[in-house]
Amino acid sequence: MNSAALLVVDDLSVTYGATPAVASVSLEIASGRCLGVIGESGAGKTQAFLAMMGLLPAQARVGGRAHLEGVDLLGSAAATLRGQRIAMIFQDPMTSLTPHLRIGDQIAEPLVTHQEMSWCDARTKAAVLLDQVRMSDVPRRLRQYPHELSGGMRQRAMIAMALACDPRLLIADEPTTALDVSVQAQILALLRQLIVERDMGLAVVTHDMGVIAALADDVVVMRDGRVLERGPVAKILATPDHEYTRSLLAATPRVDTPGPGIAHPVERRAAPNPLSVHDLRVHHRVRGGWLKPSQELRAVDGVSLELPAGEALGIVGESGCGKSTLTRALLRLGPVTGGEILWLGRVIQDLGGEELRALRAGMQIVFQDPFASLDPTMSVDEIVAEPLRALRPAMAAAGRTDAVSRMLASVGLGAEFAQRRSRELSGGQCQRVAIARAMILEPRLLVCDEAVSALDVSVQSQLLELFESIKRDHGTSIVFVSHNLAVVRRLCERVVVMYLGRVVEEGPTEEVFQAPRHPYTRMLLESVPLLDPTRGRGRLATLAALGETPSAVDRPSGCAFRTRCPAALSTCAEQRPEPEVVAESHQVACLRWRQIS
Amino acid sequence: MSNRTRAALIVLSLLATLALIAPWISPYSPDFLDWQHQASPPGFEASHWLGTDRLGRDLFARGMQAMRVSLLIGVLASLVSVCIGVLWGATAGYLGGRVDSLMMRFVDIVYALPYVFIVIILSTLFARGSIAALFIAIGAVGWLTMARIVRGQTLSLRRREFIDAAIASGVRAPQILWRHIVPNVAGAVIAYATLTIPQMILFESFLSFLGLGVQEPFASLGSLINEGAQEMESSAWMLLVPATLLTVLLVAFNLLGDGLRASLESRDE
Numbered sequence: 001m002n003s004a005a006l007l008v009v010d011d012l013s014v015t016y017g018a019t020p021a022v023a024s025v026s027l028e029i030a031s032g033r034c035l036g037v038i039g040e041s042g043a044g045k046t047q048a049f050l051a052m053m054g055l056l057p058a059q060a061r062v063g064g065r066a067h068l069e070g071v072d073l074l075g076s077a078a079a080t081l082r083g084q085r086i087a088m089i090f091q092d093p094m095t096s097l098t099p100h101l102r103i104g105d106q107i108a109e110p111l112v113t114h115q116e117m118s119w120c121d122a123r124t125k126a127a128v129l130l131d132q133v134r135m136s137d138v139p140r141r142l143r144q145y146p147h148e149l150s151g152g153m154r155q156r157a158m159i160a161m162a163l164a165c166d167p168r169l170l171i172a173d174e175p176t177t178a179l180d181v182s183v184q185a186q187i188l189a190l191l192r193q194l195i196v197e198r199d200m201g202l203a204v205v206t207h208d209m210g211v212i213a214a215l216a217d218d219v220v221v222m223r224d225g226r227v228l229e230r231g232p233v234a235k236i237l238a239t240p241d242h243e244y245t246r247s248l249l250a251a252t253p254r255v256d257t258p259g260p261g262i263a264h265p266v267e268r269r270a271a272p273n274p275l276s277v278h279d280l281r282v283h284h285r286v287r288g289g290w291l292k293p294s295q296e297l298r299a300v301d302g303v304s305l306e307l308p309a310g311e312a313l314g315i316v317g318e319s320g321c322g323k324s325t326l327t328r329a330l331l332r333l334g335p336v337t338g339g340e341i342l343w344l345g346r347v348i349q350d351l352g353g354e355e356l357r358a359l360r361a362g363m364q365i366v367f368q369d370p371f372a373s374l375d376p377t378m379s380v381d382e383i384v385a386e387p388l389r390a391l392r393p394a395m396a397a398a399g400r401t402d403a404v405s406r407m408l409a410s411v412g413l414g415a416e417f418a419q420r421r422s423r424e425l426s427g428g429q430c431q432r433v434a435i436a437r438a439m440i441l442e443p444r445l446l447v448c449d450e451a452v453s454a455l456d457v458s459v460q461s462q463l464l465e466l467f468e469s470i471k472r473d474h475g476t477s478i479v480f481v482s483h484n485l486a487v488v489r490r491l492c493e494r495v496v497v498m499y500l501g502r503v504v505e506e507g508p509t510e511e512v513f514q515a516p517r518h519p520y521t522r523m524l525l526e527s528v529p530l531l532d533p534t535r536g537r538g539r540l541a542t543l544a545a546l547g548e549t550p551s552a553v554d555r556p557s558g559c560a561f562r563t564r565c566p567a568a569l570s571t572c573a574e575q576r577p578e579p580e581v582v583a584e585s586h587q588v589a590c591l592r593w594r595q596i597s
Numbered sequence: 598m599s600n601r602t603r604a605a606l607i608v609l610s611l612l613a614t615l616a617l618i619a620p621w622i623s624p625y626s627p628d629f630l631d632w633q634h635q636a637s638p639p640g641f642e643a644s645h646w647l648g649t650d651r652l653g654r655d656l657f658a659r660g661m662q663a664m665r666v667s668l669l670i671g672v673l674a675s676l677v678s679v680c681i682g683v684l685w686g687a688t689a690g691y692l693g694g695r696v697d698s699l700m701m702r703f704v705d706i707v708y709a710l711p712y713v714f715i716v717i718i719l720s721t722l723f724a725r726g727s728i729a730a731l732f733i734a735i736g737a738v739g740w741l742t743m744a745r746i747v748r749g750q751t752l753s754l755r756r757r758e759f760i761d762a763a764i765a766s767g768v769r770a771p772q773i774l775w776r777h778i779v780p781n782v783a784g785a786v787i788a789y790a791t792l793t794i795p796q797m798i799l800f801e802s803f804l805s806f807l808g809l810g811v812q813e814p815f816a817s818l819g820s821l822i823n824e825g826a827q828e829m830e831s832s833a834w835m836l837l838v839p840a841t842l843l844t845v846l847l848v849a850f851n852l853l854g855d856g857l858r859a860s861l862e863s864r865d866e
Contacts, residue, residue, distance in 0.1 A: 333761050360767040373758035377780040386776075387766035437762065 006031045006201040007052075007086075007169050012064035014047050014056065014225075021047045023225040024064070029169065029201040034192075036216025036233065037205045038248070040456035041427075044225035045205045049171045053088050054078055068169060084114050087162035089155070091174040096158055097146040103130075103157050104142030110164045129160040132197075134190055136547075150548050151319075152183035159190070169201040170194075176211060180318035181483060183548055185527035188214045207456060209252045210529030213237055221245045233533050251461035253486035255528040258510055272345065274362075274444050274477055275307040275330070280339035280349075282322070282329050286553055295553050299325040301501035302339070309444070312471055312478040314492035314509065316485055316524070320549050322501040323481045327447050330479065331363055332356055344444075361391045364438035368450035370430035374422035381418040384408060384436045391441060403440060411436045411466060428459035432466070439470065446470065447479045452487060464491055485528055489513055494585075497521045500552055500560040503579070507586030517588040519565045519596060559591060567596045602856025605849040612846060613668060619661030627658040628814045636832050648834045650824060656838050663816040664842055670731060670817070671798035671850075677736035678797075679790050682743025687778045689744070690751025691770070701748065704741050712738045713807075720809055731810055735797055746789055750782045784861045792854035795847045802843060818843045 007029040014022040022044040029035045037045045051062045052073050066073040068086055090096045098106060107129055108122035117125065123142070130138045133156040146154055155175065162170055172191065176184035192215060195202045204215050212219055212233065219236040221229040221244065229242040240246050282300040300322045307313050315323045328334030330341060332348065341349045348359060364387075367373040374383055384404045388395055395403075405415060411432040422430055431451065438446055448467070452460040468491065470476050482488050488495055488509065495512050497505040497520065505518040516522045547564045550556060559577050562568040572591055579587040590596075624644045625631065631645070631653040639648040639656075647656040689700040716734040723730035754760065754777075763773050802819030804810035811817040818839045825836030 328761075331765055333765060357767045357769070360765055363765070365762065365765050367758040367762065369758055373762050375759045375763075375777050375781070377783075378776075386763065386768060390769070390772065391767040434762070437766065441766075 005029065007066070007068050007203070009048075009052070009066045010064060012048055012051060012066055013062070014044070014051050015061045015063075016059060020225055021060070022051065025222070025225075025227055027220055027227070027230070029203055031168065031201050032195060032199045033217045034195055034202040034204060034215050036212040036219045037203060037222060038207065038209065038212050038219060039222035040207055040248075040458065042224070043222040045222050046173055047225075048222075049088070049173065049203060049205060053082055053086065053171065055088075083110055083167075084165040085167055086169045086171070087165070087167040088171040088173065089158045089162050089175055091177050094146060094151075094154060097154060099146055101145070102142065103144055103146065103149070106146075107157065107161050107164055110161065114165050125164070126160070129163055130157070132163070132194075133157075133160045134186075135160070150183075151179050152186060152548050155179060155183075155187055156190070159187075159194070163194070163198070166198070167200060169203065171203045171205070173205045174207070175204065177206070177208070180549070181485070182318060182523055182527040184211075185214075185529070188529065191215060208529075209237070209249060209457075209531055213531050213533050214529035216533075221248070237531055237533065248457060249531070251457040252531065253457075253461070253464070253484070253490045254531060255486040255489055255513070255525065256530055258489065258513075273306050273308050274344055275305070275479075276342045277303060277305040277330065278340040278342070279304055280326070280329060280341065281337045282325050282335060283337040284335075297553050298501050298555065299552060300329060303498070303501075303503055305496065305503075307445070307477050307479065309477055310471060310475040311494065312467070312480050312492040314488035314495040315479065315481045315498060316483065316488050316495060317498035318483060318524075318549050320500070320552055321498040322552070323498050324449055326498070327365070327449050327479060327481050331360075331365055331447060333365070357391070361387070361441045362443050363445040363447070364441065364443040365447040365449060366431070366434050366438050366451040368453055370427045370434065370454060371422055373434050374430055376422050379419050379421055380408070380413070380425075380433050381405075383422075383433055384440055387437060387441050404436075407436045407440045408433075411439070412462075426459075427455050428463065431455060431459075431463060435463075435466065435470075439474075439476075442474065443476060445477050445479065447481070449481045450483065451480075453482065453484060460487070467491055485513075485524060497524070500549065500555050502560065503587075503589065504561065505588045505590075506579070507582070507588075511583065511586050517582050517586075517593045518561075518590045519567050520561045523564070559589075567592050599856055599859070601852055602860075605852035605856065608845065608849045609853065612664065612842075612849070616661045616664040616668060619658065619665075623655060623658040623661070625655035625658050627654065627662040627816065629658075630654060636828070636835075638832065639834055639838075647838045648832070650835055651828060651832075656835065659816050659821060660818075660838055660842055663818045663821050663839060664846070666811055666815060666817040667798045667801060667819075667843075667846070670728070670735065670801045671794040674732060674735040674739055674797040674801075675790050675793045677732065678739030678743050678793060679786060680740075681736065682740035683747050683779060683782065683786055685740065686744035686747025686749075687751050687774050687782065690748040691755060691774055691778055693752075693755070697748070701745075704744055707737070708741050716804060716809055728811070731801065731804065734804070735800055738800070739793060739797060743786070743789060743793065746785060747782050750785055751778050754778055754781055788854060788858040788861050791850065791857055795850035795854075798843070798850070799847060818846075 005028040009025060009027045012022060012025045013020060025048050027035060039045045050056050052066050056062065062074055068081060071081060072078065073081065104123055104126045107126035108119060111117045111122035111125055112119055127138050127142060130141055135141055135153060135156050149157065176187050179187060188211065191202060204211065206212060216233045219231060219233050220227055221236065221242065223244055229236065229240060229245050236245060240249065280300055280303045284297045284299060286295045286297045303326060315326065317323050325334060329336045336349045340347055343359065381404050384407055385400050388400050388403060405418065408417060413429065413432055452463050455463065464487065467478060471478055480488060480492055492509050494507065495509045496503050497518065499520050505512060505516065505521045512521060513525065516525055550563060556563050558573040558575050562572040569592065575591060577589040577591045579589045582588050631649060634645055634649050635653040636651050637645055637649050639646060645655050647660060649655055685700060689697045715737060719730050719734045760773065760777060763777055801810055801817060802822065805817045805819030806823045811820055821839035822836060822843065825839055828835045
């Protein structure tokens with residue numbers, strides 16, 4: 001056993017009644033190093049670390065040994081260690097911060113209680129800590145409340161809080177899962193720097209191989225509460241021993257390799273495109289507060305799209321770029337302020353009532369949250385039959401039952417699922433039901449709004465295959481909205497990159513991914529962690545200064561991206577860039593794309 | 598289900614069964630005047646188990662009849678308030694916007710009217726003591742809170758993706774209300790309706806106590822308590838019998854409703 005080890009866990013187990021959540025897990029973390037724990041949902045990876053923090057519910061039984069610098073973490077002396085020698089940060093920084101306390105006071109509080117500092121000293125230390133986590137504009141941040149900060153800044157504040165008492169070990173549970181990819185890159189780079197600066201240990205719990213590649217020195221692969229494999233990160237990623245690790249790696253879509261789903265550049269058919277959108281705008285009025293005028297939020301601001309039959313169009317962009325608003329407007333589930341939506345040659349943005357209802361058979365949607373998109377009171381066959389009842393009322397009951405069972409079989413669900421309800425299904429199975437419901441009317445357009453984002457990679461990979469076969473066999477056009485660039489590269493023929501309600505770049509997926517023209521597209525692509533620790537890490541470190549998407553209410557003038565753009569000049573603030581043709585069907589909206597490429 | 602809820606359920610079913618079969622076990626009918634035993638205390642002589650009132654009517658028979666009336670009014674009025682409240686609240690919450698504002702402001706206005714006045718006005722329109730007038734009066738007040746609860750639930754359901762999915766599948770708004778909204782608010786509605794029944798019973802008893810409700814020769818627990826209160830000093834049992842019945846009934850219903858609500862909340866988590 002390594003004598004320099006900071007944390008030594010031996011034969012740790014967690015059981016709930018008769019069900020083991022964690023079984024005989026052993027691991028070690030040395031100071032100055034990062035241990036990555038990877039596994040899919042239900043692997044017990046979070047449970048193991050919650051046990052060390054003493055944060056498990058009372059009915060959990062913990063067995064085995066866990067020592068931090070020789071002190072027993074599971075014993076009675078452990079309470080004094082928590083928050084001092086060992087600290088934890090969680091996935092969602094909004095729920096982990098107290099909403100009614102200012103950031104400065106929240107960071108100062110543990111210092112006052114644990115280290116008996118005066119409030120004045122503690123606040124000074126809080127400022128130092130925020131500075132260490134590279135928070136911008138620290139004096140102002142100290143006085144702000146959590147809701148005033150962006151997701152990335154909240155996560156920085158959480159890290160600052162965790163670091164307040166100089167812990168020897170930091171546990172990060174899915175620290176970047178809720179964050180945009182460019183912010184994720186910044187937080188990963190920050191965590192990496194902090195381990196070196198403070199010579200502390202870091203345990204990062206994640207489902208994302210990219211995070212492991214970017215951060216970890218050593219890796220532990222877990223499934224069903226057990227450790228399947230362990231080793232240095234380079235070995236696990238390159239030559240894993242265990243079958244499961246290999247399948248995980250194979251299922252992870254890669255941003256740096258083209259997808260198999262896109263066979264060839266599709267020949268443009270003579271037939272007109274089923275969907276085309278011209279200058280679509282969706283504006284909302286945002287109520288001002290007391291004495292503040294209301295403001296206009298331009299969620300979608302002049303977007304034009306063409307979608308040929310049988311093709312998948314990827315819409316990518318970070319949160320707040322308007323991609324979900326756009327898809328809701330396309331399907332007429334949300335409001336449209338202006339512009340034109342042409343569906344099968346008909347202008348549909350002003351239709352309502354029965355006319356609109358009749359069109360719905362041709363356009364269907366699959367949502368992100370697999371559980372929220374199924375009615376909990378209905379059984380699977382009722383859910384799948386519902387569109388038939390609504391839009392094919394003439395169909396006989398027997399024919400409907402038949403169609404439903406065939407549809408369920410084609411999305412990979414056997415007859416035994418027909419009577420179940422959503423709470424009896426896994427996330428992937430729920431999503432299959434949602435796809436079956438969307439496909440039963442044989443629509444010509446399927447919109448997927450982050451449809452695989454909430455799922456484990458192995459399930460994600462199966463669903464992507466399903467989408468590929470839908471596209472291939474039914475000739476259905478797909479609009480695939482995702483923040484995950486790797487998934488889009490695997491599935492989509494064409495890609496549209498959005499930033500603050502506008503399209504900044506559009507083109508064939510391979511062209512855009514191999515030779516991105518817009519600086520925002522480049523930044524997005526560079527932010528995705530590669531599954532290669534040697535190549536990936538240098539990249540992330542250089543990115544760390546690029547900030548976050550501003551709010552759509554105060555959009556920068558001219559080119560909206562100029563505030564984060566490394567190539568911005570003063571002209572970018574004055575002139576709004578119009579789309580320019582780079583190559584056939586490849587457009588970019590940047591004033592300086594010629595100079596920077 | 599906790600022991601308390603189970604006990605409440607058992608007590609309620611016992612009381613309801615007793616009230617229903619009382620005409621066959623009691624040797625006296627509720628309006629029979631026993632001239633030999635006027636105002637006699639509870640006892641087993643002459644089979645007046647709970648005693649008699651001033652006119653010699655058997656208190657057991659009268660009490661059981663009163664309980665039938667109270668239960669009937671409580672359950673029916675709750676049903677009426679559930680139907681109106683669910684329909685009103687779900688429609689307002691689902692349609693939202695201006696329709697929602699108008700419908701809920703109407704609820705606010707009716708809430709603000711003193712309900713005893715409404716009852717007095719209504720009882721002048723109908724024949725005195727008509728049970729129909731009582732239903733209307735109680736139902737008019739009872740559905741307001743239900744509508745508010747259902748509207749709140751509907752607003753949060755409205756944002757769930759399965760509603761959007763139903764719209765995208767071409768389901769019409771009334772169908773969405775009936776097939777998606779109503780089944781999903783049913784749990785909360787049942788729990789709250791169980792808590793409404795005792796309120797309705799109490800309300801009816803209160804009206805009858807004031808003399809606005811059930812009239813002679815019928816009795817409800819409220820009117821029995823009113824009669825008993827007049828003889829409180831000389832013959833306490835005339836007050837104690839209906840008052841005890843009412844209390845047990847109300848406590849059991851409240852415990853049951855609380856239990857249902859608790860199990861509903863734990864299911865949501």
